[in-house]
Amino acid sequence: MGAANPFKVSVTRLSKTPGSVLQVDVEGEIPEMFVSSAWVPEGATVHAKGQLEAVHSGILFSGTATVEVTSECRRCLGRTTAPMQVEIRELFESDFKEEEGDTYPVEGDFVDFTEMLRDAVVLALPAAPLCSEECKGLCQVCGANLNETDCGHRGGGDIDPRFRILDQLR
Ligand SMILES: [Zn+2]
Ligand SMILES: [Zn+2]
Structure with a gap:
């Protein structure tokens, strides 16, 4: 300052x-x-x-x-x-x-x-912000932004990114 x-x-x-x-x-x-x-x-x-x-x-x-x-x-x-x-x-x-x-x-x-x-x-400051109430989140299979694209995988929504890593390990 x-x-x-x-x-x-x-x-x-x-x-x-x-x-x-x-x-x-x-x-x-x-x-x-x-x-x-x-x-x-x-x-x-x-x-x-x-x-x-x-x-x-x-x-x-x-x-x-x-x-x-x-x-x-x-x-x-x-x-x-x-x-x-x-x-x-x-x-x-x-x-x-x-x-x-x-x-x-x-x-x-x-x-x-x-x-x-x-x-x-x-x-x-918001502790857990959302870009919009309707935000579809990221695909838990491929990580695509479901607001922008429909990758064809099922699910999405409020997914913890750690689950995506688990999925890749499987
Ligand atoms: Zn969002
Ligand atoms: Zn996907």
């Missing part, structure tokens, strides 16, 4: 009076966000938009994060990239305690969205 962190948001313009709000619209890269079959492509930016609100214990962010996500279909292994939007409502605490784990720190005159966005995006 470059010298300036776009997600480090100044809160000097936000009054400490509970109920005060500050609109936020920031965008930048957060590297290495992935689960096994879905990830944010390298170079894609996360766009966070919403508002910061002063509350008694700190500053509450409510808004959305929008990001491109590439996912690998669990049946046909085809890759698709599409935008994903995540709703976020998280608290930055003035009196932050690391071990409690479900809030983020107010750092003097700043809040840093990076970890909050990373947590929200990674949690929202």
